[in-house]
Amino acid sequence: MLQTVAIVGAGVMGRLLALKLLQQGFKVSVYDREARHSSHTCSFVGAGMLTPYTEAESAEPLVHELGLEAFDCWQNLCQQFSPTSFRIGGSLIVAHPNDQADLQRFEQNLRFNLQPEHQLALQQVDQVAIDQLEPDLGGRFQQGVYLAAESWLVSETILKAMADELDQNARFSWYDNVEISDIMPGQISVSGKIEKFDWVLDCRGLGAKQDIPGLRGVRGELLWLHAPEVKLNRLIRLMHPRYQIYVIPRPNDVYIIGATQIESEDYSDITVRSALELLSAAYTVHRGFGEASVVKTATHCRPAMPDNLPVVICQAGLIRVNGLFRHGYLLSPAISSRVVEFMQAGNLDSRFMQRLDDQVAPAPAASSRR
Amino acid sequence: MTQNTQFEVGGEELSSRMIIGTALYPSPDVMKQSIVASAADVITVSLRRQNPADDGGMDFWQYTKQLGKKFLPNTAGCHSVKEAITTAQMAREIFDTNWIKLEVIGDDYNLQPDPFALLEAATELIRQDFVVFPYCTDDLVLCQKLHAAGCDILMPWGAPIGTGKGLINPYALKTLRSRLPEVFLVIDAGIGLPSHAAAAMELGFDAVMLNTAIAQASDPVLMAGAFGKAIEAGREAYLAGNIQPREAAQPSSPVVGMPFWHQEENF
Numbered sequence: 178m179l180q181t182v183a184i185v186g187a188g189v190m191g192r193l194l195a196l197k198l199l200q201q202g203f204k205v206s207v208y209d210r211e212a213r214h215s216s217h218t219c220s221f222v223g224a225g226m227l228t229p230y231t232e233a234e235s236a237e238p239l240v241h242e243l244g245l246e247a248f249d250c251w252q253n254l255c256q257q258f259s260p261t262s263f264r265i266g267g268s269l270i271v272a273h274p275n276d277q278a279d280l281q282r283f284e285q286n287l288r289f290n291l292q293p294e295h296q297l298a299l300q301q302v303d304q305v306a307i308d309q310l311e312p313d314l315g316g317r318f319q320q321g322v323y324l325a326a327e328s329w330l331v332s333e334t335i336l337k338a339m340a341d342e343l344d345q346n347a348r349f350s351w352y353d354n355v356e357i358s359d360i361m362p363g364q365i366s367v368s369g370k371i372e373k374f375d376w377v378l379d380c381r382g383l384g385a386k387q388d389i390p391g392l393r394g395v396r397g398e399l400l401w402l403h404a405p406e407v408k409l410n411r412l413i414r415l416m417h418p419r420y421q422i423y424v425i426p427r428p429n430d431v432y433i434i435g436a437t438q439i440e441s442e443d444y445s446d447i448t449v450r451s452a453l454e455l456l457s458a459a460y461t462v463h464r465g466f467g468e469a470s471v472v473k474t475a476t477h478c479r480p481a482m483p484d485n486l487p488v489v490i491c492q493a494g495l496i497r498v499n500g501l502f503r504h505g506y507l508l509s510p511a512i513s514s515r516v517v518e519f520m521q522a523g524n525l526d527s528r529f530m531q532r533l534d535d536q537v538a539p540a541p542a543a544s545s546r547r
Numbered sequence: 548m549t550q551n552t553q554f555e556v557g558g559e560e561l562s563s564r565m566i567i568g569t570a571l572y573p574s575p576d577v578m579k580q581s582i583v584a585s586a587a588d589v590i591t592v593s594l595r596r597q598n599p600a601d602d603g604g605m606d607f608w609q610y611t612k613q614l615g616k617k618f619l620p621n622t623a624g625c626h627s628v629k630e631a632i633t634t635a636q637m638a639r640e641i642f643d644t645n646w647i648k649l650e651v652i653g654d655d656y657n658l659q660p661d662p663f664a665l666l667e668a669a670t671e672l673i674r675q676d677f678v679v680f681p682y683c684t685d686d687l688v689l690c691q692k693l694h695a696a697g698c699d700i701l702m703p704w705g706a707p708i709g710t711g712k713g714l715i716n717p718y719a720l721k722t723l724r725s726r727l728p729e730v731f732l733v734i735d736a737g738i739g740l741p742s743h744a745a746a747a748m749e750l751g752f753d754a755v756m757l758n759t760a761i762a763q764a765s766d767p768v769l770m771a772g773a774f775g776k777a778i779e780a781g782r783e784a785y786l787a788g789n790i791q792p793r794e795a796a797q798p799s800s801p802v803v804g805m806p807f808w809h810q811e812e813n814f
Contacts, residue, residue, distance in 0.1 A: 439597060439603075442603055443598040483576045483579070485574035
């Protein structure tokens with residue numbers, strides 16, 4: 178008999194889970210309050226960075242460990258149905274001469290948080306090496322760090338490709354523009370009507386705020402620039418005491434400049450101050466951004482727990498996945514694998530998964546830093 | 548006399564001489580653990596960029612409220628008198644305190660305070676019954692005027708915010724201490740190492756305010772504890788009264804095997 182699954186929330190986590198569960202023979206229904214190609218979701222706004230090393234600067238080591246699984250997973254998926262969505266080129270981290278201390282701090286924290294074998298991925302680069310990697314930076318930076326193993330996704334196209342791929346499966350149904358309430362073990366309420374399933378997976382992000390104590394929104398703002406004069410092929414991160422940015426190449430001379438990180442659940446449009454900071458910083462990376470046009474701005478709030486780490490709360494018939502913070506694309510491959518393992522074999526990765534229905538609920542791993 | 552003596556500032560009884568910031572940590576949990584490790588009684592919070600009019604930062608503020616510390620809201624990010632006053636008024640409502648750490652930035656690159664706007668804003672906020680903690684430079688005349696305007700607490704910088712350079716002008720800081728003996732003086736900004744904080748306390752400053760040096764350390768929790776110890780050590784050293792440095796070595800006990808008149812000849 179086919180096991181049935183309802184996935185509530187069609188962000189990157191929900192879509193990836195749907196694909197994996199279909200592969201395992203489940204019958205999957207996805208519910209979302211947005212339209213399937215809506216641009217008003219956290220996943221759509223997210224830039225799609227797969228940077229397990231650079232994230233180790235400020236994230237707990239767990240983010241790095243889980244993030245290492247992202248490269249293979251996304252490369253395989255993209256090869257199957259969206260080859261142009263996967264981008265390889267590595268991350269180049271640079272700072273202006275006055276801000277060398279910030280580059281040093283970045284490298285110091287990376288070395289502090291990474292195991293020795295992973296520190297080999299860090300490559301210090303001088304002006305000559307930087308100019309070889311990105312000739313368009315034109316001698317602007319004397320020092321940097323290069324992480325060749327990092328990659329990124331064209332998130333808006335992979336999300337669409339995943340939806341199209343799901344739609345082709347006869348065991349799949351998509352219900353968009355629906356309000357889901359009363360998410361419980363084995364059942365949900367769809368526009369007031371109870372529907373029953375073997376499993377319910379709650380992937381709503383901040384939509385699950387009432388059900389996950391401690392969940393909060395962290396505002397992020399991004400700008401999309403069309404900059405034909407700029408030719409960059411890698412992720413560029415600019416270290417600065419206040420205005421840290423990343424520059425992510427998109428097809429057709431578009432670059433995403435991001436992102437602010439503000440402790441506020443505020444969905445309003447980008448502020449002038451944030452735009453000024455992001456654009457000023459981008460202009461110092463490449464003068465060609467001065468002539469770019471601002472194609473669009475984007476704002477969303479990332480769902481985060483107090484330790485900024487993911488959380489998976491499991492019980493029979495209901496699994497809640499949340500707190501992917503700014504690491505949705507980076508962490509969803511590892512988390513979706515563990516969720517499927519739990520559903521099939523009852524295995525629990527105690528670093529971020531907890532059981533609710535046992536008498537003894539194991540506490541989540543302590544979040545002390547090394 | 549010991550460091551643990553309670554003291555009164557701005558109408559509150561405190562025992563720790565560290566004020567700790569809540570920005571730039573890797574996560575709220577690491578922030579919380581760092582604050583606990585620091586043993587600070589007072590924490591600063593910002594609200595300017597968090598859309599306070601719509602309670603945008605409420606989750607984060609609620610989380611920090613659980614710590615049970617005294618809040619010192621700040622006007623970080625304000626560039627004019629009007630902005631600073633509006634932010635202070637919102638802070639009073641949100642955090643239910645009349646304390647305000649007043650920052651009015653004059654130079655965007657190094658976040659240097661605008662002394663003229665600062666004095667104007669401080670004067671107005673005191674008129675509105677705020678207890679004003681102005682973030683100022685180490686200029687004596689500015690500090691005197693802020694004091695004359697009603698500030699009994701002053702927060703001169705050690706160095707520009709986030710530089711971690713320590714006390715770049717000890718002469719000016721010593722001058723402030725000796726000329727404003729009745730003012731509660733807090734070194735704010737520029738501290739990078741526990742030894743910088745200890746040095747400030749040894750000069751007789753009443754407290755030290757920190758954020759970046761802890762939040763952006765590789766291990767913020769460990770660094771918070773280190774600063775707590777350094778500030779205590781510096782305070783106790785100040786109270787204990789240091790010996791005066793001198794040009795030549797002076798053995799604390801006679802050198803065994805050498806007649807005392809030969810020891811004298813060495814000088």
